[in-house]
Every structure is written in structure tokens, then in C-alpha cells.
Amino acid sequence: xxxxxxxxxxxxxxxxxxxxxxxxxxxxxxxILSLHLIYCRACRKYSKxxxxxxxxxAKSEIVCLxxxxxxxxxxxxxxxxREVSN
Numbered sequence: 001x002x003x004x005x006x007x008x009x010x011x012x013x014x015x016x017x018x019x020x021x022x023x024x025x026x027x028x029x030x031x032i033l034s035l036h037l038i039y040c041r042a043c044r045k046y047s048k049x050x051x052x053x054x055x056x057x058a059k060s061e062i063v064c065l066x067x068x069x070x071x072x073x074x075x076x077x078x079x080x081x082r083e084v085s086n
Contacts, residue, residue, distance in 0.1 A: 004086050008036055013043045 019025040
């Protein structure tokens with residue numbers, strides 16, 4: 001019996017697709033995903049949408065808040081929540 005698994009379920013394929021998007025998937029996972037995408041239309045669509053999302057985010061010119069600003073907002077939010085709950 002082989003220790004390699006050649007077939008994966010769709011939820012696992014989607015997980016590997018997400019890992020691939022963030023360059024976290026191993027070569028073996030990428031190979032198995034490719035085999036799965038040959039016969040699974042739903043996962044091909046998921047993979048295509050994932051690639052489109054990654055490309056769109058990479059092309060965007062989104063400017064994020066600095067950490068100090070985020071921390072100040074979190075502190076203000078926590079304070080407001082405490083005031084409302086009292």
C-alpha cells in the first residue's frame with residue numbers, strides 16, 4: 001500500500017489552493033491539487049477566483065493604517081465597549 005495519497009476531497013483541495021495563494025503549499029500538495037483540478041469543475045472555479053483575488057489585491061494601491069493608529073483605534077473601541085457595558 002502506498003503512503004502517498006493521490007486523491008483529495010474538495011475541502012482539502014480548497015485548503016491547498018489557499019496555501020498555494022500564500023506560497024505555503026509543498027510541491028506534493030501542488031501536484032495533488034493539479035490532479036484534483038483536472039476533474040473537479042467547482043474547485044477549478046474556486047482556484048480561478050482565488051487567483052483573481054490575489055492578482056487584484058497585488059495590483060491595488062491600498063494604503064494601510066500604521067500600527068500605532070490601529071492600536072489607538074483598538075484602545076478607543078475597548079473603552080467605548082466598557083462604557084456601554086457599564
